[in-house]
Amino acid sequence: MFFLSVRSFALITLPVVLAVPQPLLAGQQVPVRQQAVRQESALVVGWTPLSKIETLLATPNALIIQDTYRVGVRTNFGMTVTAIVVSRDPSDGGRLKGLRIDLSGTSRDRIGETYLDIEEAAGLSRSLGVMMDIVTNDTRDDRRSTHVSFTTLGGFGVFLRHDARGRHVQLVSGGTDAIRTSIEMTDLGNVKSLVDDAIALLASK
Numbered sequence: 296m297f298f299l300s301v302r303s304f305a306l307i308t309l310p311v312v313l314a315v316p317q318p319l320l321a322g323q324q325v326p327v328r329q330q331a332v333r334q335e336s337a338l339v340v341g342w343t344p345l346s347k348i349e350t351l352l353a354t355p356n357a358l359i360i361q362d363t364y365r366v367g368v369r370t371n372f373g374m375t376v377t378a379i380v381v382s383r384d385p386s387d388g389g390r391l392k393g394l395r396i397d398l399s400g401t402s403r404d405r406i407g408e409t410y411l412d413i414e415e416a417a418g419l420s421r422s423l424g425v426m427m428d429i430v431t432n433d434t435r436d437d438r439r440s441t442h443v444s445f446t447t448l449g450g451f452g453v454f455l456r457h458d459a460r461g462r463h464v465q466l467v468s469g470g471t472d473a474i475r476t477s478i479e480m481t482d483l484g485n486v487k488s489l490v491d492d493a494i495a496l497l498a499s500k
Contacts, residue, residue: 345448348393348410351381358384366493370485372478373399378493380500392497396451398468398476407469409451416494419445423487426455430462430480
């Protein structure tokens, strides 16, 4: 297995810029650019990091050290998995391991990015195995519809539907601006392999 390691350093500061909007006259439309700025600001202000790794990465006025190890290559459904180790200034302590899952849209111009803590990665691996077993060992009853799902704090999800019409699997990644893509049942094994490889790599870090 080929792994690419990258280390990055970031001193994060979060300046706050306040803008006082000018009142609009009756019937006046909000300029397009102003609408876009408001929407972008709402996304930034409304975003709350949920995983421990996201929280550490978003720590203001702190030196953050991030080592990344890309696992495998991009799949045919646009998913990549990166093993990461994040720490603060050594004098402050604190070191976390986890995964970053990137899922690209059909046009490849948008990427849904999700961070998973190492504990979530282990749960994802187990859940993928259960999904594969359900499909393999299921005795089909056309009257029954089975829905199985696993979602992480950061917004990555795997959703399986199994009914008389067939089997459907969807991946979701990216939180508030999520990318969704459908994959083949056989690709569940590929997703699990990437996650397991990342977990194994992190065990030695």
